[in-house]
Structure formats: C-alpha cells, structure tokens
Amino acid sequence: MTELTVDEPEDRQRTPRRLMANPRTVAEAEAVQDRLRPLVDLVGPGPTTPRRVAGLDVAYAEDGQRLVAAVVVLDARTLAVVDSAVVAGRVAFDYVPGLFAFRELPTLLEALDRLTTQPDLLVCDGHGFAHPRRFGLACHLGVLTGLPAIGVGKTPLVGQWDAPAEQRGSWSPLRDGPETVGRVLRTQDGVKPVFVSVGHRMDLDNACARVLASSPRYRLPETTRQADQLCRTALAARIVDGLD
DNA sequence: GCGACAG
DNA sequence: ATCTTGTCGC
Numbered sequence: 001m002t003e004l005t006v007d008e009p010e011d012r013q014r015t016p017r018r019l020m021a022n023p024r025t026v027a028e029a030e031a032v033q034d035r036l037r038p039l040v041d042l043v044g045p046g047p048t049t050p051r052r053v054a055g056l057d058v059a060y061a062e063d064g065q066r067l068v069a070a071v072v073v074l075d076a077r078t079l080a081v082v083d084s085a086v087v088a089g090r091v092a093f094d095y096v097p098g099l100f101a102f103r104e105l106p107t108l109l110e111a112l113d114r115l116t117t118q119p120d121l122l123v124c125d126g127h128g129f130a131h132p133r134r135f136g137l138a139c140h141l142g143v144l145t146g147l148p149a150i151g152v153g154k155t156p157l158v159g160q161w162d163a164p165a166e167q168r169g170s171w172s173p174l175r176d177g178p179e180t181v182g183r184v185l186r187t188q189d190g191v192k193p194v195f196v197s198v199g200h201r202m203d204l205d206n207a208c209a210r211v212l213a214s215s216p217r218y219r220l221p222e223t224t225r226q227a228d229q230l231c232r233t234a235l236a237a238r239i240v241d242g243l244d
Numbered sequence: 245g246c247g248a249c250a251g
Numbered sequence: 252a253t254c255t256t257g258t259c260g261c
Contacts, residue, residue: 058251060252067252095252097249103252104251126250136250157250195250 022092022106029099033135039143042129046148046202046210047120050076052083053214054119055223056111056141058104059231061243065091068240069107070231072223073119079214079222085114086234088242097157100126101137105144112145121202122149123214123223127157128199130174130182142200149199150207151182152221156195166190169212183208187215194219 023029053076058069066088073083089107093099128138128151138151156174161184164170168189174182174197182197185208196208214221220228234240 058252060251062253064253095251097251100250131250151250153250155250 023102026096026099029093029096029102030133033099033133033140036140036143037133037135040129040135040139040199041142041201042198042203044148044198044202044206046206048206048209050119050121050148050210052076052117052119053121053123053210053223054112054115055123055125055221055225055227056108057125057224057227057231058107059228059235060091061235066243067091067104067107068231068235068243069104069111070227070234071108071111071115072226072230073115073117074214074223074226076121076213079216081226083115083117084226084230085111086230086240087111087114088240098132101140104137105140108141109144112141120148121210122147122199123210123221124149124151124199125153125224125227127151127153127182127195128197130156130158130176130195130197132158134181136197136199138197138199148201150202150210151195151197151199152211152224153195153197154220164193171196171208180204185211187212187219187221188217191219 087110093102124138127136138149142149159174159176164172171183171185173180184193186193
C-alpha cells in the first residue's frame with residue numbers, strides 16, 4: 001500500500017527493512033531520526049487539491065502499554081469517510097519528548113497498510129518539522145510511506161510565537177531561534193490555535209491551507225477528529241483483534 | 245543547576 | 252496519552 005513497496009508485490013505491505021530501524025535506546029532512536037532527516041522533502045509543493053486525505057490517531061489502553069491505532073480516509077471535498085482501518089498494538093518505545101513517534105509508528109504503519117484506498121495526504125496528530133531535530137512524527141510517516149504529510153499539534157514542542165489574531169485563518173510564524181519551523185494557526189474564531197508544520201512533500205503555505213480546508217467547524221481537522229473517535233471507540237468497545 | 249518537554 | 256467533577260454555553 002505504500003509507495004516505497006509497489007515494486008515488490010510479495011512484500012507490498014512492508015516498509016523496507018533499511019527504513020524500519022526499531023531502536024531500543026534513546027541514542028539509537030536519535031540516530032535513526034538523523035539518518036532519515038535528509039530524506040524529507042520540505043518543498044513539495046504537495047497536492048493543492050488532494051482527493052483523499054487521511055487522519056491518523058492512537059488511543060492507549062489503561063495499562064499504558066497496549067494501544068489502538070486508527071487511520072481514516074476522507075473525501076477531501078465533502079470530508080465524508082470513504083475508508084478506515086483499526087489495529088491493536090503495543091507501545092514500541094518509552095515516551096520521550098522528541099522521540100514520541102517511535103511509540104506509535106509500527107502500529108500506525110500497520111493500519112496504513114490495511115487501507116483499501118490510497119490517500120494522497122496524511123494529516124498527523126503531532127508535529128513534523130517543528131521538532132528538536134526537525135524530524136517529528138509527520139516527517140517520519142511521510143518518509144516511510146513516501147506520501148505527502150503534515151503535522152498538526154495541539155500543544156507546542158519547540159519554538160516561540162506571538163498570538164495570531166482571533167479570526168479563523170489568522171496565523172503567526174512558529175520560530176525556533178532564527179528559523180521558521182511552522183505556524184500557529186487559528187482554525188476557528190476565538191479558539192485556541194493549532195501548531196502546523198510540514199511533514200513531507202509539502203510547503204508550509206499549502207499545509208496550512210489543507211488544515212483550514214479540513215477544519216470547517218471545529219478546532220481540529222475532521223481527519224484527526226474521525227481518527228480519534230474511531231480508535232477511542234474501538235478501544236473502549238474492544239472491537240479490534242489482538243487486544244486483551 | 246533549574247525548568248520545559250508532541251501524545 | 253490517561254486519570255478525573257463540575258461547569259459554562261450553544
């Protein structure tokens with residue numbers, strides 16, 4: 001299902017081993033990020049009018065070890081759900097700010113592999129370029145799948161910014177030192193803004209345009225909301241194999 | 245040395 | 252992320 005594997009039918013659902021490094025220590029994890037970082041395409045410009053947009057999210061079980069990942073594909077124009085996948089898994093790494101992606105990556109990739117419909121944009125729950133080593137979850141998912149990706153965070157990880165105007169669509173640059181790493185974007189009038197950053201094969205302007213187009217009514221994009229609802233429901237009702 | 249720190 | 256009660260507002 002991923003672009004990187006289309007030439008290997010017998011292996012089409014597996015991300016190449018050379019990119020699947022599963023670190024066991026903080027040093028190894030940071031090394032993986034530094035190695036993949038050069039593969040990120042920050043220019044894009046990415047699809048201005050994508051057909052299908054995917055939202056990804058994860059819900060954690062009570063023990064904090066098991067989790068359920070969900071991917072929901074929406075029609076970019078109507079925002080109607082056209083496909084989805086839910087997978088149960090295990091936390092693959094302890095939570096460390098900056099290494100968050102390693103916790104959910106294996107299960108999220110598995111869920112992406114189970115889609116029937118190929119999305120042309122991934123909207124990730126977390127940051128992309130707005131990361132200490134400029135390689136957050138959105139960059140990681142983008143590079144591993146080869147798909148355009150953007151990161152939408154609810155809270156900051158790095159950078160400083162000025163509050164954007166209260167109107168929907170207003171934004172201010174998110175800067176980490178001298179460089180702009182993302183934007184603080186107001187998706188609804190008078191509502192707390194979100195943190196948008198490039199993941200892969202997209203420019204920042206387009207990334208913000210896509211986020212706004214996906215958030216007609218609420219603070220978070222419909223993609224994120226649908227994915228959140230799906231994995232949360234699947235976990236609570238245990239309607240997913242491999243749990244318990 | 246002391247905070248901050250995606251989900 | 253998840254644990255948690257009520258509360259203000261559409």
